[in-house]
Amino acid sequence: MTILSLKDVSKSYGALRVTDGVSFDVPQGQALGIIGPNGAGKSTLFNLITGNVPADAGTITLMGRDVTRLTPMQRCLMGVGRSFQIPQPFGNLTVFENLLVAATHGTGASEREVSRRCAVILERTELIDRANQPAGSLSLLGRKRLELARAMATDPKLLLLDEIAGGLTEGECQALVATIRAIHAEGVTIIWIEHVLHALNAVVERLLVLDFGQVIGMGDPATVMASKEVREIYLGIEV
């Protein structure tokens, strides 16, 4: 079954086409990695999928339903969870309250119903000892973990991760990758934008390469990375 389908999706800012006729399908349960140079339109693609940015043209289908005109809130309720590239915590709320907002509003449940689930997510993302601290006081690693934890709290079917491993040390990165693998193993579909390729390769089954807003390669990670086009454009290597 296809969980997400994009068909000829385009978005321009003035004369700049940041997303240019992008089409691809994501089968349920897959982990898809998205790579591409800076400015290729990766984050915009995420914003189009979540609805934070409206599409100029094309259709976005989620679980068989056309969501192109739906708001981020509606898509979240349908099961789209996301992390932001630059962490966006609710700084004055505690870490636990950050999850409570997401769990109650992202699923429509009551606080009582979700508080235990939030605690379990905090355990999994190793934030449990920080539960009662203001989210604004977290370190970078803590904020990245909170992005993941808060997205998980909305009980997503499709999880979008935007450079969640960026800026972390090797050890921190490995711990985060292990958590993401475990989440994926439970059947959550993942789309992951990442520059840290070894982190990405440890999880994803398929790779999509974006350049100047266009899909220039897609398929098995090893094959995609080996292709001449990708090596030239993405890695800047003359082949």
Added chain:
Amino acid sequence: MAGDYRVHARTRAATVAGIVAVVLVIVGYALPAFAGRGLIQDLFFILTMLVLAQFWNLLAGYGGLVSVGQQAFVGLGAYGLFGAAILWGWDPVAALILSGVAALLVAIPTAFFAFRLAGAYFAIGTWVVAEVVRLSVAQWKAVGGGTGTSLPRDAVDGMRGLETVKTLFGASNAAARDILAYWLALTLAIATIGGIYALLRSKRGLALAAVRDNIEAARAVGVDAVRMKWIVFLTAAFGTGIAGGLIYLQKGRVSPDAAFAVTDWTAYVIFIVVIGGIGTIEGPIIGVLVFFALQSLFADYGTWYLMALGMIGIIVMLFAPRGLWGLFSDKTGVQLFPIRRRLTGGKIREE
């Protein structure tokens, strides 16, 4: 296992505050038996200003909607009540509900336009709407047009509950009306604080805080930010309307210039919230007491008094942006109306 987690928000200070509050409420209701008419009138003023301040704080402090047009709803509340009493012969106390309804009816189209504006533009937009409403009401001849009107004698003397108060305290008509208005103001203040506190403790309160911190992220986790703005704006309009109706029920006389005065019903109210501490329930309570003290002591100095109020407001904004209560709370950690949800038990190791 994670089976033994608990969530609670209670603090020791809040428990003490709760007990003190219950005592204060009992004393408050019993007060007319001991207190003179002057004190009852002062307390009526404090309580109604407190209600206005709590609703403005809900708007600006929690909803991020800095309105300078709340006098529109005070005036509409007043005129809703006077209109119902004069034209339809309603009992003034029962007509208080119409005060809220009148404010609500105008708040809906106001929000529709004002929500297209942000920040300072929203503030100015609401002010403009308030002026338009004032000028329109001044054309309403049946309630006195630009010069205003009084509540009809029989409506005032036949007010529901007035006879009971008179026999209870052996008071004159005028004194009994003050007592009745004071009781209504006390009830309204309790309902307002209780209602706002319940809202903040609910999952809607969490959503408000999330929107205030980061609206993009709030949308991404399923928070309906637009709906939250509507809830806050309409609730504040309804409550402000009832407070306006009550203020003019006690005064017995209304005019457009007084009932829609931006100084009395918005500037003073902003002063109260800002010096007390915006974004807290405690702040407006402290603020209204400071304001009342300043007014009792210095109001005779006229213009100098207003300039001094402005100066104090600016100084507080610069050096204690979270107000007097914020200053105190940051130093001591005391919260009388705690809303923070603490997770305890399970695997948590607190440092």
